[in-house]
Amino acid sequence: MAERDRAPSSRVDVCVVGAGPAGAIVAARLAEAGHDVVVLDAGPRFDLEDRERQLDAHLRPGVESAGNRSAAGDGLWGMGGDRDAYTSSGDRHYPLNAARVKGLGGSTLHWQAMVMRLHERDFEMDSRHGVGVDWPIDYADLRPYYTEAERELGVAGADDNPFAPPREEPFPLPAFPPSHSDSIFAEACERLGLPTHSVPNARNSEPNDGASACVGYGTCKPVCPSGAKYTAERHVARAEAAGARVIDRAPVQRLAHDADAVDAAVYATPDGAEHRQEARAVVLACGGVENVRLLLLSASDAYPDGLANSSGLVGRYFMDHCFAGVGGRIDRPTRQNHVGFNTTECHALYDAEDPLPGVKLEFLNYAGPSPVIDALHADEWGDDLLDSLRDSYGTHLAVGGLVEQFPHADNRITLDRSTTDDHGNPVPDVEWSVGTETRRAIERANEVQRAILEELDADIDWVVGPDETGPAFHHMGTTRMGTDPESSVVASDCRAHDLDNLWIAGSSVFPTAGGMNPTLTIAALSCRLADRLDRWL
Template sequence: MQVDRTPAPRADVCIVGAGPAGALVASRLASDGHDVVVLEAGPRFDFADRPDQMEAAIRPDSDVSVWGMGGERDDFSASGDRYYPLNVSRVKGIGGSTLHWQGMVMRLHPTDFEGSHDNDDPAWPIDYDDLRPYYADAERALGVAGDADNPFAPARDGPYPLPGFPPSYSDSLFAEACDSLGVAMHSVPNARNSEAYDGRGPCVGYGTCQPVCPSGAKYDASVHVEDAEKAGATVLDRVPVQRLETDRDGRVTAAVYATPDGTEHRQTAREFVLAAGGVEIPRLLLLSRSEQFPDGLANSSGLVGRYFMEHLFAGAGGTIDERTRQNHVGFITSECHQFYDDPGQAVERVADGETVVPESDAPLSPIKLEFLNYAGPSPVELALSADEWGDTLLESLREAYGHSIAMGGLVGQPPRKENRIALDTSQTDDHGNPVPDIQWSWGDRVERSLRRATDIQQSILDELGVDISWTAGPDGGGTGPAYHHMGTTRMGSDPATSVVDPQLRTHDVGNLSVASSSVFVTAGSMNPTLTIAALALKCADHVAERL
C-alpha cells in the first residue's frame, strides 16, 4: 500500500518522535483542536504481529531484534571510559521504547527536585508540587495500577486509577526475611491494567512483558498516537528528521525529514516539540548547526548533549531449598524505597548479628530496591536447549527449574559534564549523518552506591537462607545501564547553565520545546517514564498557551 508521507499543508505544531512524550503532547494538543503533525523515524508496528514477536522473543537461540533495531540506521559510537550498548534497549517506531519497557511508573521524590540527598545533585528550577497535578494526569493517561501502601512515597491527591497487583509468591518468601531486618516491602505502581481500562483488557499473564506484551494490557504510547490521529493529527512513520531550519529571527521554520526512498521534505509549523529521547534530541540539535547557530541549535550554553545520566543496576541472587515460582510473573510486584531518601541507614542482620552500614560517610545516590519475579533460567529456555525428550525432559525440568530467587535495584548517576552525547563525524548513518557518540563514565559515587545496594540485598538474601551465586555491582560485575537516557538538554532558569527553561522551551529558540527525560537536572533512582509523561503534559499546556 502506498503511504503518503508528504508534508501537511498546515500545522500548528510539529512533534519529532512518537514515543510516550510525543504521543501525549500530540494527543492533548490535537484533542484541543490544534493541527498537529508527528514525525517518527521508525515504522508503525502491526499489533496483530505481537504473538509472533512473543514467540521469537522467548526462543533462546534467536538473535533477531523483535523491534527491528540495528544496522546502519541505528549505528552509534561509544568512546567513553565505559562502553554504552545503546541499541540493546531502545526502539524506533510508533510507541517508542514503551513497546518493550517494563512498565514501572513511580513519581520522583520531592528531594530529587530539591537536590537535597546530601550529595552533588543540584536543584531543579521546578519542585514536586509543580509536577504533582501532571503526575496525576499522567497516571490516568497511562492507566496506572497501584496501592497506597508505600510509606516512603511522596504525597498524592487521590488513589491510583486502577487497583494494584497483589504480591507474588516469591514476594511472600521475601516478606519474613525483610520483616526480621526491619526492611519495608510495598507494592509497585505499574502501567498495566489490573482490570479493563481505556478500551484495553486486563493483564492475562503472558509473562513476556519485556520485550512484548501480546494482549495490550501493558501501556504503550501507540495508544495515544491513535488517540491523536482520531482527533485529527497527522502521524508519519519512517521519516527520520535530518535537521531543523531557522529564519533570520532564530525561530524554527521547518523540520527537514527523509522518506524511505531518500526524498527530503520540509514540514513547517508554528511550534516545534522534540520528543525523540535523550540521545536523538541532542544529536538532532547538533546536526542543525548553521551560520546563525555554529555550535548547534539551542546550544549557546554549550550544554546540548552534556550531563548525560543513567541508572545503574545492582543485583544479587542464587537458589533456595524450596520452590520460588520464579518466571511466573513477567513484572515486579514488590519493591522497597526505604533507602531512597536515606541510603545510609543501617540494616541489622539477624542471622549473624552484624550491622550493615555504608563503607564511608561519602555521599550516596538514592537506592531503589526490587524483589524480582524473574530469576534463573525459564522453563522454556531449559526445554529448548535440552537434549532430552518426553518424561526424561520433564523430570529434568522439575529438578532444575524453580529454586532461583533474586533482588535488583537502581542507583542514579550524578550529573557529570564530561558525560555527553556528541557527534562522531568518522561514522555515518544511512542518510550520511554523523552517528551519536556516547561518552560515558561512572564516578566514585555510583560505585559506592552500587556496593551499598548489593550489601543490603545480600543481607536480605542471607536472612532468607539463599545460596548466593551472583552479584551485579562494581565488585561482582554484571552491572550495567537501565537504559534511561537523561540530562542531555537540562532544564534551568539560567540560559548560561541550561538548555530549556522551566516551561520546557529552549532558551535560544522561542518556538522550540523539548519533552523528554533529556531535560532532567538530576537522575534520581526511579524509573523515569511517569516523570517523562508528566513533563510532556506540562509542555503541551505551555505550547497551547502560545498558540
Template sequence: MNGAAPTDDRTPVAEADVCIVGAGPAGSLVADRLASAGHRVVVLDAGLRFDPSERIRRQERAIRPYYDRPDVWDGDPERDAYSATGEWFYPLNHARVKGIGGSTLHWQGMVMRLHEADFNSGSERGAGPDWPIEYADLRPYYADAEAELGVSGADIPFGPPREEPHPMPAFPPSYSDSLFAAACDELGIAMHPVPNARNSESYDGRSECVGYGTCQPVCPSGAKYDGTVHAESAEAQGARVIDRARVTELEHGPNQVEAAVYVTPDGDEHRQEADAFVLAAGGVEIPRLLLLSESDHYPDGLANSSGLVGRYFMDHLFAGAGGRLDEPTRQNHVGFLTSESHQFYDDADEEFAPFKLEFFNYAGPSPVEMALSGDDWGDELLGRLREGYGNHVAVGALVEQLPREDSYIGLDPDRTDDLGNPVPDVHWNVGDRALRTIERVNDIQHGILETLGAEIEWTVGPEETGPAYHHMGTTRMSADPSEGVVDATLRTHDLDNCWIASSSVFPTGGAMNPTLTIAALALKAADSIEASL
C-alpha cells in the first residue's frame, strides 16, 4: 500500500487486515508497527484531526481564564456526556481529549517504567493481584517504546534495571529544583531527573523543547511527543486513519469480532470488516464499547464471560502541599517537571501504597495568568505582578489506588449521548490504603517545605485528593480467564481476533505515570497480532 494524504472519505477500507479503534499513542503505535510490516490497517477515531498550524491559537485559548480545559481541544459535552455515581465524584471530561493523538495532545509527558515489584504486588507487597507477566517480559518493549516516543532522561537510582541509556540526555534541574535540593539533602531525600517524552535535543525530525511553558494543555512546537507522530507515520506507510468515526458496536460471532460499526458526521453508518481488531480507545470507552456490544452470545457485554469488563477501575491519587518563600523561586518558567524522587516507592506493603514525589516547576500563577485574571492596568497591574509572582513552591505526589470490584465503568440506564447510546457511568471508589498513604506523603511534603523555610499555604490531603486522569484496570490482564478480560499477549480470552492496547489492561496501577507502559504493551501486542496474521 502507498501512503496517501488524509481525506474526508470515511468509507470502510476493503480487505483490511487490522481495524484499530482509537488513534491515541497505543492505537497509533500498533498501526505504525503493523503498517510498516505491510499489513492493510485502518484506524477509527471518534474525535477530530487537529490542524498542527492551529496549536498557537489553542495555546492562546489555553492561557485565557475564560476557557476551561476541555475547550482547548474542542470537547463536546453532548458527544462526551457521562455520569459519575461512585462514592467519589469523577470529573471525567476535565482531562479527556477525543481526537487523533488522544490524551497525549495535552498530557504532561512524564514517562517512567513501572518498578519490578509493581508486576508482583500481591506476592511482593501483599496487596492486589500479580500481573501474568514480569518486568523482564516487558523490559525490551520499554526500551523500544522509549526510542519510539523519544525520551530524555538519566538513570534513576531507585528504578528498575535498564539495558541502555535514554535516547536523549535529561533536562537540567530547574532553579527551583536547586532550592528543593538543599532541603532534601538536609532530610536525606534523594532527588533525580524525570524521564520526559519531550526532546532535550532535536530527535526524529522534531525540534528540541523551546520553552513555551504551556505543556499542559498545548505544546505548540511539537517537541513534546504525542500520538500524531505515529498516526502520521502509519499513514505514510499505507494505513488509513479516519477521524470523526464513532464506533458504536462490535458485530461478532461466538469467537471472533466481524466488524466495527461506526457513525460519521453526516449521520451515515458503516461497517468496517477486518481479520483482526484492536481496541485502543482508553480505559473508559473500551469497556463502554464492549458493554454496548452485548448479544445472545455475550448477554452481559462482549468479551465479558468473566463479568469483569469495566470492573477494577483505578486511577492515581494526588497528594500535594505548597506555599511561599521570602525569595524568588522562578516558578512557572518551566512547564514540566525536571526532578522527582522514587526513594520511598519500594517501601510499599499491605498497609501503605507506593508513591513518588514530584518537585513542581509551576506552582502559583504565571505572569500571563495574573495579568489576564484582573481588571487593573498600568502601574497598578505591574505592582500586583511584582508582589504576587515568583515566590511560590510546591511538592506533589502520585499514590497508587488498589483495584476494587466496586470501582467500575458501567452504562447509565437513564442517560444517553447525542447518538442515543447509554453514556459511561464512572463509579469511582477509593480504598483506605491509598488515603493512609496520602497522609504519610503530606507529612514528608510538609517536612520538605518547612526545612526550605516556606510558609505552607495549602495541602491536598486525603479529603481533598482527586484523580490524575489515568484510567486503568477496566479490562484487566490475567492468566485465568475467569479473573480478567485479556491474556498476557493482550488478546481477549473470549475472542481470538481481538486485542486490547490500553492502560485498561493493568491489573494494578503502581504510582508511575502509565503512558510508557501503555506504549510498551502496545508494541508487545503488535508482535502478537503480527504473529496471528
C-alpha cells in the first residue's frame, strides 16, 4: 500500500489531537458544521477486515494476523515497547498499558461498551456530602447532550432503572434481553430487596447505521469481529466523509504557543521528520494521561510549569474506578460466557445518604473459564477433555462492581525524566493509591455481593476486596473543569483558563469520577464542546 501523505495542511480551523471517542466525535461534528479540521493520532489505522484474524490470535496466541501489527507479540492492538513506555511510582503499581490503545478508535477498539449516565448526585458531591468538589455544570446542563450522545453511540437500553436520573426520550435501540444467569441473580436480588435492571450498551441489539446486530462472538474485549459494537472509527469515518483530514502515526511532540494562544501542534512522522500543523483552535483529546503529558512537554518561558498549568493542577486528581467482586459455583447450570458483556446491573447502592463513594453492581455474564479457550490450551483430548470441561464450565457465577474514587491531589500524572520514549521524550509516571473511603466502599460492595451469592447457596471461591482491587482503566480528572482558574484547568466549556484557543476533551476534565463507566459522559461533553467551539469559530 502506498505511504500516506502526512505533511501538514495549511492553517486549519481546528486541529484535534487524538482519535478516540472524544476527539472523533468533536472532529465529526465540527467537520459536518463546515469547519476545516485535521486530526492527529499517535497510532495506526487498524484494518476493519482484520478483526476475525485478531479474534483467532486472541483465542490461539502466537497466530499472527497477516499484515497487521495488532496481533504481534505486544498484544492485539500493538501496545508496548519504547513508544508506550511509562513508570508507576505510587503506592500501587498502575498497569497503564493493560487497557490503552493508540490508534484510530482508541480504547473503544477493545472496550466492553457499557454506557450509563452519571447520576445527579455526581455533579454535586461537595454540596450534598461535603466530599470532593461540585462540577461547574449540573445534570440538567448535560441532560440534552446525554440524549445526543446516546444517538451518536447507538445505545441499546430500556427505561427500567428505578435509580437512574430523568431522561427525555427512549434509547435509540431496544435493550438486550437478560441472560440466563441474570435470571438466577434476579431471584436472589428480589428476595434481598435489590432491584435489578438492564444495562445500556453501545452495541447494536438490531441492525443499525449499516452495521449488523450483535451476533454473539462473546469476545467484546478484546475484539468485536462483527462491527456491532461501537468504536470511534465510526466517527473517524464520518469526519473524513465531511472533509476532515485524519493523519495516523503522527504523535504530537508539543504544542507551539505564545503567552495567549496555541499556534500549532508539532508532530512526528514515521520517516523521522517533524511538522507543524497550524490551527485557529486546538482540541486535546488523547486521554487522561497523554493530555497531561503533552501539556507538560509543552513547557516554555511563558509557561515554565507546563502549558495551561498556572493553577499547578495539570496531572493532579487522577481518578479511576476500582473493582470489587465475589464469585463462586452453584449446583445448577449458569451458561456462563454465552454473552461477552453485561446485560443486568443494580444501582441500589449508588445514591446512599452517607458520603461513601458510589458503587455500581454488575452481574457478570463471563464468570469462570471460557470452554473455547480452555479447550484450545488443554493438554487433554477426547473424553478426558470433555470430562474436564464439564467439571470446570457451566456452574460459575460472579457479581462485580465499579467503585468510585474521590479526587485526591496526591494521585497524579507527572513526567519521569529518567525514562524516555522512542522520540526521546520523558514518559508518563502514574502515582496511584486507593483511599480509605474507597476501601470502605469496596468492603460494603463485598458484603452485598457475598449476601447475593449466599442467597443462592453458592460455594464462594474468590473475593476481590480492597487489598486485591485493581483499576478499571478509566483515566479521569487530570485537567479538571471549574469556575476558578486557581483550582481548575479548564472552564465549564472545556476551554483552558490560560489560553484562548486551547480546548480539552475527554474524561480528564471530570472534577469527580462517579461510579459509572465514563464514555457516555465523555461523548456528551464532546458534543457540548463541539457546539461551543463551533460558535467560537
